Amino acid sequence: MAPRPNAGTKGVPRADREQEIVRVASVAFGTDGFAATGVADVAHAAGISKALVYSYFGSKEGLHAACLAEAGGLLAAEIERVARDGSAGVERGVRTLAAMFAVLDDRRHVWRLLRDRTAPADGPAAEVVAQYTARIEALARDGVLELLGDAGTTDELDVSAMVRTWLGIVDSLMDWWVAHPDQGAEEMTQRVARLIAALVSDQTRRRGPAPGDATPAPTPQR
Structure with a gap:
């Protein structure tokens, strides 16, 4: 296979070359999984040598961690962008x-890269996952606190349970x-949007008048 233009050739800035390797490796890890992907596969797809991959990332695990860092950062940045746009409650969830x-x-x-069950449970990858997971969970907690606060709920266990529920919904x-x-x-x-609207409207229909709501006047008897 002929090398791609500017892939593994002299004169290519290191940052650009690293970015290309990460891009190719992310596709490989995200398509075939960590266990089934080798450094040789990535090098071949990028049109470079294995030695070059190792010189930049040290190991397959180091390359995988770099891919995870980019992927996790990409999602976290989008979620943070929505958190700054002024939306709140259910609307913020849908926009996220x-x-x-x-x-x-x-x-x-x-x-698929972020959810790969064949990835190492410890080492550099686990450290990266822990970092972006904490970042995303903090954003989820902020949204939940706002949502439950508007409903008058401040119990910490309620907040914790709702954060886990929301993250589970997103994952699913x-x-x-x-x-x-x-x-x-x-x-x-x-x-x-349709599913959430159906859930919310169904709960509104079923709950009936809330405590303190005005009770309709009885129909006069003739």
């Missing part, structure tokens, strides 16, 4: 998911979406 769908629409391998929806490649980002955003 919409942003995730949009940024991953043409690179769903990134989500993203997993479903990645498993349905025919569904685009806009279609998924509309689907999520």
Whole structure:
């Protein structure tokens, strides 16, 4: 296989070359999984030598950690952007998911990379995962605190339970979406909006008048 233009050739800035290696490796790890991907596979796809990959990243684990850092940072940055746009409550949740769908629409391998069950449970990768997970969970907690605070709920265990619930919903929806490649980002955003609207409207219908609501006057008897 002939090397790609500017891949592994003299004169290419190191940062550009590293970025290209990470891009190629992210696709490989996200498509085939950590266990099934070798440094030789990445080097071949990038049109460079294994030695060059090792010289930049030290090991397969180091390369994998670099891929995870970029992927986790990409998602966290989008979630942070939504957190700054002034939306709140349910609207913030829908916008967060919409942003995730949009940024991953043409690179769903990134989500599979982040969810890879064959990846090491310790080492550099685990450290990177812990960092971006903490970053995303902090954003989720902020959103939940705002949502529950508006409803008058401040119990810390309620907050903790809701954070885990929301993160579980996000993971499940993203997993479903990645498993349905025919569904685009806009279609998924509309689907999520419909599902959440159905849940909210159903709960409103079922609860009846809340304590303190005005009670309809009885119909006069004739």
